[in-house]
Amino acid sequence: MRPGRWLRAWLWFLGVLHGVVLFAGFFAPYAPLEQDRSHPYLPPMRLHVFDGQGRLHARPFVYLLQPRSASFGEYDQDIAHPVPLEFFVTGAGYRLLGVVPCTAHLFGAENARIYLLGSDGFGRDLLSRLLYGGQISLLAGLLATGVALFVGLAVGSFAGYSAGWRDELLMRLAELFLALPWLYLLIGLRAFLPLSVGPTEAFLLVVLVIGAVGWARPARLVRGVVLGAKERDYVRAARGFGAGHGYILCRHVLPETYSVMLTQAAVLIPQYVLAEVTLSFLGLGVPEPAPSWGNLLAALQQYNVLASYWWMYLPALAMVPFFAGYLGVANALRERSNPLKIESFGNRR
Numbered sequence: 001m002r003p004g005r006w007l008r009a010w011l012w013f014l015g016v017l018h019g020v021v022l023f024a025g026f027f028a029p030y031a032p033l034e035q036d037r038s039h040p041y042l043p044p045m046r047l048h049v050f051d052g053q054g055r056l057h058a059r060p061f062v063y064l065l066q067p068r069s070a071s072f073g074e075y076d077q078d079i080a081h082p083v084p085l086e087f088f089v090t091g092a093g094y095r096l097l098g099v100v101p102c103t104a105h106l107f108g109a110e111n112a113r114i115y116l117l118g119s120d121g122f123g124r125d126l127l128s129r130l131l132y133g134g135q136i137s138l139l140a141g142l143l144a145t146g147v148a149l150f151v152g153l154a155v156g157s158f159a160g161y162s163a164g165w166r167d168e169l170l171m172r173l174a175e176l177f178l179a180l181p182w183l184y185l186l187i188g189l190r191a192f193l194p195l196s197v198g199p200t201e202a203f204l205l206v207v208l209v210i211g212a213v214g215w216a217r218p219a220r221l222v223r224g225v226v227l228g229a230k231e232r233d234y235v236r237a238a239r240g241f242g243a244g245h246g247y248i249l250c251r252h253v254l255p256e257t258y259s260v261m262l263t264q265a266a267v268l269i270p271q272y273v274l275a276e277v278t279l280s281f282l283g284l285g286v287p288e289p290a291p292s293w294g295n296l297l298a299a300l301q302q303y304n305v306l307a308s309y310w311w312m313y314l315p316a317l318a319m320v321p322f323f324a325g326y327l328g329v330a331n332a333l334r335e336r337s338n339p340l341k342i343e344s345f346g347n348r349r
Helices: 001-022 126-162 166-181 180-191 199-213 215-227 233-240 245-279 293-301 301-308 310-338
Strands: 048-049 056-067 075-084 086-096 100-108
Touching: 001 086, 001 166, 001 245, 001 310, 075 166, 075 310, 086 199, 126 199, 126 215, 126 310, 166 215, 180 199, 199 245, 215 245, 233 245, 245 293, 245 310, 293 301
Parallel strands: none
Antiparallel strands: 048 056, 056 075, 086 100
16 A cells, blocks of 8 residues: 555544544543442443343343442342443533533433443543543643644754754753653653642643653754755755745745654654653643543552453553554655655566
8 A cells, every 4th residue: 555545544543533532522421520439440331232032132232230239349230121222312511622512422321321431439431531531631642742843843943054053052952851761851840840730730731841851852853854955956046046044944944844743743642642641640640530541540550450440451452543543644654755665676567
């Protein structure tokens, strides 16, 4: 398959995944903060189409789980009362795209709660929190990548175009950031900032900290492209005709960096999503009760949760297709920017 087709395929794949997260209110059956204290650590309910007598049902259904007496986190299946799924139901209110009030949900059940991915220690639906948490974690990765690329583009283009002692100073600073262990630097910088802040302030702090740490590599790559682009003949000609530095940068030099910036964006977004997850997992990111993938995994710090409730690992597995999609896009962009390859004689037609 050609690089362009691979790129379109990966973009469609990522578009579907991000669409599900973007419309989390519709795909999530319940509100992310809604608790059911009578069903903590409820295991995932299995979907069925055949009942115990072998009869086929028109709609998929689940068997409810009832708490076992005198025990915590243990349940028995009530096979006598199957609960069918209902689609396009009315439920908890939310704002579609953060603006339009809406109450429509993809599925639900009448007079019962369905936990397809189980529940956490407070009885909150893990599927709903997983979808809403993706909005926070992915948005943090996207915004932090934007901050890092903006700073990297500004520093790299200035260093490469001006050269001289400014270039040396900025590149030595970039090498210092690259030499430091970014994870420890990230944790130390975030721990230095105030911890007792609200979810919105904590989210913005995480975005700024991650973006401030990750500008060095894009800056070095942009600087290399600018060094080569500013010496090309058409740039020399534009300079000879009296074009200013701002015009040359915007019209001739910076467009050469676009492919590098797109590839770096595809590489950095999953890294920065993982950085946000790490900070939230350690209690330095977005605090409870706001859901994020790091908060969902934070319960695994308790040994009893780690050993007994396997469905609490599911948020980690949910990140895998997103990361694979971004890495696939980065690889397709890299191949598309270098289309000329030496092929063996046997592969030629």
